[in-house]
Amino acid sequence: MLALVSPALLVILLLIVLPVGWLAWQSIYHDGFTLENYRRVFTEDIYWRSFALTFEISLAVTLIALLLGYPVAYLANALPKGWSILILSLVVLPFWTSVLVRAYAWLALLQRTGVINQLLRYLDVTSEPLALVHNMFGTVVATVHILLPFMVLPLYATMQKIPGDLMQAGASLGASPSLTFCRVFLPLSLPGVLAGCTMVFVLCLGFYITPELLGGGRTVMVSMLVSRNVELYNQFGAASAVAVVLLASVLLIFLVVSRFISLDRILGQK
Amino acid sequence: MTTTRHFGFGCALVGAFALSGNAANAAEQITFVSQGGAYQQAQTVAILDPSAKKLGITINQDSIPDAWPAIKTQVGSGKPIWDVVDTPTGYCLRGGEQGLIEKLDFSKIPNAAAMPEAYRNAYSVSYEFYSSVLAYSQKAFPKDAPNSWVDFWDVKKFPGRRALRNHPIATLEAALMADGVAPDKLYPLDVDRAFKKLEEIKPHITVWWTSGAQSAQLLNDGEVDMEMAWNGRVSAVAKEGAKVSFTFNQGVLQSTSLCILKGAPNLDTAVKFLNEAVDPVHQANLPLNIDYGPGNPKAFETGVIKPERAAQLPSEPANAAKQALMSYAWWSSPAGEAAEKRWASFMQK
Numbered sequence: 001m002l003a004l005v006s007p008a009l010l011v012i013l014l015l016i017v018l019p020v021g022w023l024a025w026q027s028i029y030h031d032g033f034t035l036e037n038y039r040r041v042f043t044e045d046i047y048w049r050s051f052a053l054t055f056e057i058s059l060a061v062t063l064i065a066l067l068l069g070y071p072v073a074y075l076a077n078a079l080p081k082g083w084s085i086l087i088l089s090l091v092v093l094p095f096w097t098s099v100l101v102r103a104y105a106w107l108a109l110l111q112r113t114g115v116i117n118q119l120l121r122y123l124d125v126t127s128e129p130l131a132l133v134h135n136m137f138g139t140v141v142a143t144v145h146i147l148l149p150f151m152v153l154p155l156y157a158t159m160q161k162i163p164g165d166l167m168q169a170g171a172s173l174g175a176s177p178s179l180t181f182c183r184v185f186l187p188l189s190l191p192g193v194l195a196g197c198t199m200v201f202v203l204c205l206g207f208y209i210t211p212e213l214l215g216g217g218r219t220v221m222v223s224m225l226v227s228r229n230v231e232l233y234n235q236f237g238a239a240s241a242v243a244v245v246l247l248a249s250v251l252l253i254f255l256v257v258s259r260f261i262s263l264d265r266i267l268g269q270k
Numbered sequence: 271m272t273t274t275r276h277f278g279f280g281c282a283l284v285g286a287f288a289l290s291g292n293a294a295n296a297a298e299q300i301t302f303v304s305q306g307g308a309y310q311q312a313q314t315v316a317i318l319d320p321s322a323k324k325l326g327i328t329i330n331q332d333s334i335p336d337a338w339p340a341i342k343t344q345v346g347s348g349k350p351i352w353d354v355v356d357t358p359t360g361y362c363l364r365g366g367e368q369g370l371i372e373k374l375d376f377s378k379i380p381n382a383a384a385m386p387e388a389y390r391n392a393y394s395v396s397y398e399f400y401s402s403v404l405a406y407s408q409k410a411f412p413k414d415a416p417n418s419w420v421d422f423w424d425v426k427k428f429p430g431r432r433a434l435r436n437h438p439i440a441t442l443e444a445a446l447m448a449d450g451v452a453p454d455k456l457y458p459l460d461v462d463r464a465f466k467k468l469e470e471i472k473p474h475i476t477v478w479w480t481s482g483a484q485s486a487q488l489l490n491d492g493e494v495d496m497e498m499a500w501n502g503r504v505s506a507v508a509k510e511g512a513k514v515s516f517t518f519n520q521g522v523l524q525s526t527s528l529c530i531l532k533g534a535p536n537l538d539t540a541v542k543f544l545n546e547a548v549d550p551v552h553q554a555n556l557p558l559n560i561d562y563g564p565g566n567p568k569a570f571e572t573g574v575i576k577p578e579r580a581a582q583l584p585s586e587p588a589n590a591a592k593q594a595l596m597s598y599a600w601w602s603s604p605a606g607e608a609a610e611k612r613w614a615s616f617m618q619k
Contacts (some may be wrong), residue, residue, distance in 0.1 A: 112492065216476065217617065230339065232610060
């Protein structure tokens with residue numbers, strides 16, 4: 001058995017364990033052992049602000065993606081096969097467009113002279129253009145758009161496995177459709193909710209392109225601190241420390257979540 | 271002799287290995303690195319090809335947007351593959367102080383020795399000039415356009431959306447000029463005063479831009495009405511038909527410089543090339559191909575640059591006189607590095 005998996009283990013060792021280990025090592029070793037990089041991360045308030053903002057944005061993105069994604073997954077699950085294929089392909093389609101292109105597309109939509117502001121002014125809804133981008137709002141909108149499939153797909157996979165006759169059984173016992181949904185369907189879909197939320201939240205924590213392009217320079221997420229620290233301190237250690245702290249918080253989230261739901265469900269959609 | 275181009279780090283690596291095999295009988299050569307794009311193309315025509323021909327050497331080219339991390343890694347590995355790098359002057363100085371860049375012997379570089387002292391330092395020579403200028407939309411300001419940083423800070427007299435670069439370099443200088451400091455009296459920068467002045471304008475800044483392309487897009491799309499931007503970016507947008515303009519008044523004159531990596535594989539040839547690259551005639555040919563000014567001011571005396579073209583260039587003497595000359599020595603000093611770190615907390619407050 002070990003002989004069979006050893007090539008795979010070697011690939012993981014070479015491509016994942018060693019680089020991440022090297023990254024962590026650099027954060028504590030630079031011309032000698034040092035904790036300076038971590039002292040900075042834990043004492044200077046810009047790091048706290050950035051981590052807080054990153055968690056705030058990730059939370060907002062996750063909630064919005066859940067609110068938008070749940071009905072979509074529900075519909076894809078409830079409708080006949082042909083329709084559900086169409087809905088799921090529409091969900092997955094944006095995957096084939098680069099994240100960068102989608103961020104620029106949102107810029108074209110949201111900026112002062114963009115499509116949405118011009119439409120609003122044409123319809124006399126607003127007299128002054130709204131500040132829709134170069135702030136947290138624009139960042140959240142574009143990030144939700146990019147991460148939505150990661151919410152819809154686990155939800156759909158979970159809903160697929162909820163037997164339809166359970167709903168019929170509820171109905172035959174006299175429960176209204178909304179009651180069967182709340183008491184039967186919703187609780188059974190919760191593992192999918194947790195899986196989707198974990199996925200979106202964790203991916204959002206490391207987002208770089210959308211806050212960089214649409215955040216107006218004020219929306220400084222942790223990933224941007226990583227890149228800025230390379231420039232500011234001229235050594236990778238200062239940046240790796242930030243990355244290690246972020247990685248540790250992600251692992252912590254997985255650890256907590258895994259107490260409620262098997263990790264296979266999040267990662268492998270079993 | 272020919273000039274060959276290798277795009278990307280990997281190609282240069284392969285090239286270097288391939289060439290090292292027959293180095294003994296090959297003609298002299300160097301690897302030159304700049305920032306790619308139209309800018310490197312302009313250099314190839316104006317400076318690199320003519321220099322290669324005149325010196326009888328081969329110039330291998332590589333390009334990278336930000337050379338600094340690569341310089342650190344290459345010299346750190348003990349076997350650099352690049353010889354000469356064109357990079358912002360501050361990096362040459364900082365690299366020199368950290369032992370990553372060769373100290374220059376100006377007796378072997380007469381063209382550079384003839385340049386004013388402010389245009390060179392122990393480790394590098396100015397190669398080209400650009401300027402951080404006040405740019406504005408002519409649609410928003412058909413007449414009475416903002417003409418100084420005092421105007422930029424005056425949100426009553428000049429209402430409109432504004433952008434600044436998300437970086438302290440040149441921005442602190444602009445803030446001090448807005449507070450009444452004369453362009454030639456800026457250094458050492460009064461950092462406290464500059465940040466205090468920046469706090470004043472901060473609520474009125476729509477975007478803090480991070481890349482030159484972004485600054486051009488903001489102005490082109492009418493997302494902002496005035497901003498600090500690099501002169502070449504503004505004139506490129508104007509050439510495409512956008513109604514935008516800029517003033518050199520109170521601009522911040524910045525440069526990239528040529529420097530040689532410590533332990534460069536072809537040190538002697540690299541020094542020869544360095545001298546040739548700042549030759550006044552080659553230098554004068556650069557602005558005929560792109561909107562940057564020559565690093566060697568003697569280029570303006572060659573007659574190659576027509577007066578009407580010279581007037582558009584940031585380092586033309588009359589334009590330069592209206593501007594502040596960036597002190598890279600200050601920015602790479604401890605005070606400068608501290609100011610750079612302080613920027614992060616300013617942005618996140």
